[in-house]
Amino acid sequence: MKSSSRVVKPPVLPILLALMISSCYLQATVQDACIANNGLFEIGNLLQMDPA
Incomplete structure (x- = not known):
């Protein structure tokens, strides 16, 4: 029964890590x-x- 109660807890650390990486x-x-937009403007x- 102990292991089942442990599984219910969501893995917070991996979720936070994934959020940090994605952000x-x-x-x-x-x-x-x-940068690409500025390059296009340049x-x-x-x-x-048009240097003639």
């Missing part, structure tokens, strides 16, 4: 998207300058 990945993808500005 870190999400933050990294958002940062990459911002390319657009360079193309508009």
Whole structure:
């Protein structure tokens, strides 16, 4: 009976770890998207300058 009562408790640590990892990945993808967006703006500005 002791083991069954132990199984009911949810594994909090792995869940927290997974949440932390996923949030870190999400933050990294958002940062990459911002960097890529800035890069596109820079390319657009360079193309508009059109050094004749």
